[in-house]
Amino acid sequence: MxxxxxxxxxxxxxxxxxxxxxxxxxxxxxxxxxxxxxxxxxxxxxxxxxxxxxxxxxxxxxxxxxxxxxxxxxxxxxEFVPEIAQLLSVSSFACPSTWQVRTDRGDTALVLKGEEDIRRLSATRLLIADGNGIQYLVRDLGRLDRHSRKLLDRFL
Incomplete structure (x- = not known):
């Protein structure tokens, strides 16, 4: 130490x-x-x-x-990097799309301009940039519920 x-x-x-x-x-x-x-x-x-x-x-x-x-x-x-706990819905599987998400700071909507705005940091960790420049963290894909993982899989 x-x-x-x-x-x-x-x-x-x-x-x-x-x-x-x-x-x-x-x-x-x-x-x-x-x-x-x-x-x-x-x-x-x-x-x-x-x-x-x-x-x-x-x-x-x-x-x-x-x-x-x-x-x-x-x-x-x-620092302001909300952590996504759940994907509630997405408006479309084509970009741009609006995502309704539950974060550690409350429910919100983010606009994903393109799939390139989802950056894989590791096998289980993602950083997602919305249309306003806010970065959202998915700390562990495995901890997301099945519905959230299924929605994310369409963009990865």
């Missing part, structure tokens, strides 16, 4: 402040996931306000609780 050599706090304006072991201080830093879909808790980079990497954590779990909470809070405020 590696321990990060920095701490994070918030300033009076709500910006993240990075404090290195050697005393270097940077205000307005941004945490970034190296592998946001495949390994979201592994490889966290801390970027300066100018976009230069100034810190790294191999694993989010290795960070002290206070810094970890600040990073998770900051990432949650910027």
């Amino acid at each position: 590696s321990q990060a050599n920095f701490t994070l706090t918030r300033d009076a304006y709500g910006r993240l402040v990075f404090q290195a072991e050697n005393g270097d201080r940077h205000e307005g830093v941004t945490p970034v996931r190296a592998f946001p879909i495949a390994a979201p808790d592994d490889g966290i980079s801390i970027l300066s306000a100018e976009g230069h990497e100034i810190g790294w954590a191999d694993r989010l779990a290795d960070l002290p609780a206070a810094s970890r909470a600040l990073i998770e809070e900051e990432l949650a405020s910027r």
Whole structure:
């Protein structure tokens, strides 16, 4: 287990402040996931306000609780990737088509412009881009119900 050599706090304006072991201080830093879909808790980079990497954590779990909470809070405020739990219906098997889906954030409709907007990340994981640029994640095809898998099979 590696321990990060920095701490994070918030300033009076709500910006993240990075404090290195050697005393270097940077205000307005941004945490970034190296592998946001495949390994979201592994490889966290801390970027300066100018976009230069100034810190790294191999694993989010290795960070002290206070810094970890600040990073998770900051990432949650910027990341929006709803996870599809169920496909309720599709308007057509030809594209463009409107999909009614149930996600971890509620029921919604997405427009699939083309089959190329479905990207296979692994044998069981998909990333689906809708017509508005929102990315939807199917974490595990095997965990979808039979009806959802049957609908998806028509597009894969």
